[in-house]
Amino acid sequence: MTEPGTLESNLAQDSEKNAAEEPQSPLTKQFTEPEWAALKEFRSSLPETLSQAFPDRTNASTTPIKLWGVTIDPKNPTNDARVSVILMKFLRARNLNPTVAADMFISTLRWRESFDIEAALKEEFPKDIFGPLAHTFGVDNGKRPVVYNLYGANPDIKAVFSDVQRFIRWRVALQERSVALLDFTEVDQMIQIHDYQGVGLTSRDANSKAAAGEATNIFQNHYPELLYKKFFVNVPTLLNWIFWAFKPLMPAATLAKMSVVGSGTRALSGALLPYIDATELPERYGGQAKGGF
Numbered sequence: 001m002t003e004p005g006t007l008e009s010n011l012a013q014d015s016e017k018n019a020a021e022e023p024q025s026p027l028t029k030q031f032t033e034p035e036w037a038a039l040k041e042f043r044s045s046l047p048e049t050l051s052q053a054f055p056d057r058t059n060a061s062t063t064p065i066k067l068w069g070v071t072i073d074p075k076n077p078t079n080d081a082r083v084s085v086i087l088m089k090f091l092r093a094r095n096l097n098p099t100v101a102a103d104m105f106i107s108t109l110r111w112r113e114s115f116d117i118e119a120a121l122k123e124e125f126p127k128d129i130f131g132p133l134a135h136t137f138g139v140d141n142g143k144r145p146v147v148y149n150l151y152g153a154n155p156d157i158k159a160v161f162s163d164v165q166r167f168i169r170w171r172v173a174l175q176e177r178s179v180a181l182l183d184f185t186e187v188d189q190m191i192q193i194h195d196y197q198g199v200g201l202t203s204r205d206a207n208s209k210a211a212a213g214e215a216t217n218i219f220q221n222h223y224p225e226l227l228y229k230k231f232f233v234n235v236p237t238l239l240n241w242i243f244w245a246f247k248p249l250m251p252a253a254t255l256a257k258m259s260v261v262g263s264g265t266r267a268l269s270g271a272l273l274p275y276i277d278a279t280e281l282p283e284r285y286g287g288q289a290k291g292g293f
Contacts, residue, residue: 021078022078022079022081022084023078023079023080023081024081025081025082025085025184025185025186026185026186027081027085027184027185027186027188028081028084028085031084031088034096035088035091035092035096038091038096038097038098038101039084039087039088039091041098042087042090042091042098042101042102043077043078043084043087045098045102046072046074046077047061047062047074047075048061049074049102049105049106050063050065050074050109052106053105053106053109053110054109054113061074062074062075065109067086067109067112068086068176068179068180068182068184069180070082070083070086070184071083072086072087081185082183082184082185085184085185085188086184087101087105088225089188089224089225089226090102090104090105090108090224090225092224092225093224093225104221104224107221107222108221108222111218111221111222112222115172117172117176120169120170120172120173120176121173121176121177123169123170123173125166125169125170125173129154129156129159129160130154130160130170132150132153132154132293133149133150133151133153133154133160134147134148134149134150134174135147135148135150135293136148136177136178136181137282137289137293138276138280138281138282138289139276139280140191140228140229140275140276140277140280141275141276141277142187142228143186143187144187144189144190144191144228145178145181145182145187145190145191146190146191146192146193146276146280147174147178147190147191147192147193148192148193148195148282148293149192149193149194149195150195150197150293151194151195151196151198151199152195152196152197152198152199153195153198155198157199157208158205158207160208161205161207161208161211162207164207164210164211164214167211167215168211168214168215168218171211171215172218175219175223178190179223179226182226188225188226189225189226189227189228190226190227190228191227191228191229191230191231191275191276192227192229192230192231193230193231193233193272193285194230194231194232194233195233195234196232196233196234196235196236197233197234197263199236227257228257229257229258229259229275230257230258230259231258231259231261231271231272232258232259232260232261233261233262233263233268233271233272233285234261234262234263234268235260235261235262235263259271265286266286268285268286269281269285269286269287270286272285272286272287273286273287
């Protein structure tokens with residue numbers, strides 16, 4: 001029989017051992033022992049994982065790669081705590097299964113190469129079409145950046161989705177710029193606020209549905225565990241009903257991050273102020289911050 005306190009002592013010793021073995025950060029210090037065990041297995045497979053991700057590269061198993069601004073060296077993945085934080089995202093998205101997480105990691109690296117992320121970041125999108133639609137403004141109470149998506153800010157919604165692939169490139173570029181605000185040392189997630197003011201059912205056409213479906217697939221499969229909380233605000237009653245009709249189809253972990261909010265200062269401030277200080281929240285959402293957008 002295990003003596004009282006023995007398990008806790010062993011876990012504490014294991015955590016201290018991890019801290020002594022490699023660089024730590026505020027985020028890695030929050031890892032549990034099962035997470036550390038899965039991470040070590042995942043990291044040990046990095047050379048083979050990168051070989052599978054880039055089969056046409058002779059030295060893929062030994063060549064460092066860069067993901068979200070962090071260099072991942074398969075020969076020395078423990079030299080930067082940020083690497084552990086990024087790899088943990090794939091593990092958590094796949095229930096700490098290193099094999100399945102590696103498959104997701106491979107898929108993500110292949111997708112990033114075929115999509116050509118750098119080209120999307122350099123592309124100039126029409127400001128009259130996309131300029132009003134998204135803004136990054138302020139941080140939440142955990143210093144996470146807050147990204148606002150204002151779907152009704154451009155009344156010509158058909159122009160927004162007239163070219164589905166252009167919209168996807170714009171949306172991915174926005175996501176990449178948002179991720180660039182994370183340091184993966186103290187902050188590794190963001191808050192998103194999706195504002196549906198001015199959006200009605202007549203705004204939904206085949207192009208917008210196709211774009212929404214493709215974007216959702218991309219973010220679910222290639223940007224794991226980067227979202228802390230997502231608020232849907234100023235949601236029309238009918239759209240609100242449609243959203244909850246699909247509730248049974250959503251994973252519980254995803255639902256836990258989502259909040260659907262109506263309109264009006266009282267509803268908006270009541271939902272957002274517990275997460276975002278009034279000085280960081282724009283006045284239009286019940287805060288005190290002026291300017292921004």
